Amino acid sequence: MPELLSARNPRVAELRRLVHRHRERVTTGKFVVDGPRLLAEAVDAGVELADVFVEPGVEPGVVVNAPVWTVGEGVLTKMGSVVTPQGVMATARIPPTGPLEDGDFVVEMAGVADPGNAGTIVRSAVAAGAQAVVFGPGSVDPWNPKTVRAAAGALFRTPLAVAAPVGFRVGTDPHRGDPCDRVDLTGPLTLVVGNESHGLDESAADRWVCIPTAASVESLNVASATAVLCFEIARQRRQKAAAFQPAGKDQ
Template identity: 40%
Template sequence: MRSLKLEGYIESAANPKAKAWAKLLERKHREREGKFLLEGVHLVKEALDAGWPLEAVAFDEGSDALEKFGTYIETSGNGEGPRWYPVSPEVIAKCSETGTPQPIFAVALKRPPSAEALFGAGDRGLVVALDGVQDPGNVGTIVRSAAASGATAVVLGKGTVDLYNPKTIRATMGALFHVPVLEADLQDLLPEAAARGASVVGTSLQAARSCYDYDFRRNVWLVFGNEGAGMSEAVSAFAHANVIIPMTGRAESLNVAMAATVLLFEAQRQRMA
């Protein structure tokens, strides 16, 4: 391991760098700067493992956080990796929205894929499209399930919570580094997907067709709607088919993240058969 050159210690939360980092807790600043925050040892390691561009890593100098990165650290300031900053607990707290902040966070650069990346898998494409899903935990869980089941991409349509919201980031558990995630207008993308041969499939409690009777081995876009209202009329108009997840017990419906997970792993099962 090369020796680590640390940047200067940042003690005050009023330090210009600390103030700039803390602003990334707000969406308008994330969008303006093209950056977002990753909090905690796991997320920072996942980003480093994936080769995701990190601008800076800040750690509580009084913690043992740095010791967990012995095999990850590169010489700071040589253009090969992020700059590493020892900081005070005050700075850590300012850059976290959790009640008990993690002792380390990173400033990451946004690296959204192009729309064209959605179509690279051809007839083996499996894309998840979210229409107005507003809960960060649901979106993060769906990204995790998409990465785990071999989906080729996730599209966050209008009205869907910001991918780079700290709560969404935490819920992905680092999966956003392993599956392309794109924010786009589904009313533009779904017709293009259909024109390229994709089948657009929605879910509905009124659907007659079981998800287990649908052929997911083709190029498929799975569309999931808002937690309370489902798919919007404008987006549902593009669906070629709607399926239902059969339930033999008593429950009104499944949480959208659970429903997405069921369908994604059914698609994986069929594709592995």
């Protein structure tokens, strides 16, 4: 049986620092993949893995092009990345970011600080067809383990643009703007979503929309609001595309 890596091993120590320290992720250009399902998503998306760590008796669950190390019992549990460890963790190279080359629908986060909200926003954006996501100033590190986990693989499948001034900027506010289902959202646009507590600055958007809700509800969580808006944009675009399809010939 191969020797088990302890918590003091340099590779394991790096894994622990990547879990807890933003500076380590920036310096090394690596992030953490936690759990077999997320590892499978990373492999399928072509993410470059550096090291894979498993607990005794646990398999990665997917063929990986990286060294696989077995760690001592409980070593991954002490990383503190998740409440219920799954016995598999990996380090991977952070994909490069750059300007958006093409696209007509971008989601931009302006000061979204909660990693769970940010990851959920990425997941909704990708599911609704956004071509890129921007983590603007004041937003959480996209490669925070909690963000990666909440995104459920979506971070591996969409470009993280440095800046993407696409079309007009649409902001949302519960107290102003037109209802989102009465605004044409089929053209090129950047959906801008703001900080959980303070929302968006007046200058953040060219046009404001609101989400119709029951009078007893003041507002939605930023991740929930973003999901509603992303899928309203997707709905309108599907509807417009269907309207322009030529009628089928009689058989």
